[in-house]
């Protein structure tokens with residue numbers, strides 16, 4: 224009898240809650256995932272001599288994604304002033320040399336850039352064609368074979384992938400440093416191939 228009563232109370236409680244909207248925080252039975260000791264950003268932490276809860280990196284270690292040479296990660300020279308004109312040779316070397324690096328760049332390009340910029344780099348990828356059909360001209364990707372883009376420094380091309388530009392989103396989170404440079408090299412190869420074709424035609 225008591226068990227039946229308990230079941231009834233439980234069923235009433237549960238059915239009473241289903242579908243009911245509330246702006247209150249949910250009632251949670253086991254709270255150990257909710258209440259955890261932690262420090263807020265910039266909060267004081269008496270355990271360490273400098274009392275900072277935000278700990279600096281351990282000396283002698285290099286965090287993932289950080290670079291020994293900062294310009295390899297920013298696309299600018301060591302002073303941070305000018306764009307690097309060319310992809311750092313050290314990056315190509317540590318990725319197995321030019322042909323392996325280019326193959327990697329092609330693969331990554333076709334995943335991340337071709338949907339908008341197209342396989343040939345003329346800017347007529349599927350997304351651009353769709354944008355064009357809908358009249359969203361601001362979302363049409365430019366052609367890499369434009370004179371201006373043929374002449375921007377490698378570092379600027381690299382930074383476009385990393386930071387995005389105007390209507391183009393940033394790819395810093397999806398594409399790591401070396402792959403960004405590999406894509407730069409592949410875009411350069413695409414530009415050269417098109418140039419060869421143009422020269423053929425103009426003969």
Ligand code: HEC
Pocket residue numbers: 332335336337338339340350361362363364365372380383384388389390391392394406410
């Ligand atoms: C979602 C679509 C989309 C993807 C994916 C995309 N782009 Fe773009 N890209 C654009 C658009 C749109 C612009 C023009 C942005 C503007 O001018 O507002 C652009 C502009 C550029 C430019 C010209 C920058 C300048 O200085 O004017 C470069 C270079 C470029 N993209 C490279 C890349 C590379 C390399 C990739 C792959 C990692 C890539 N994009 C992926 C849409 C895209």
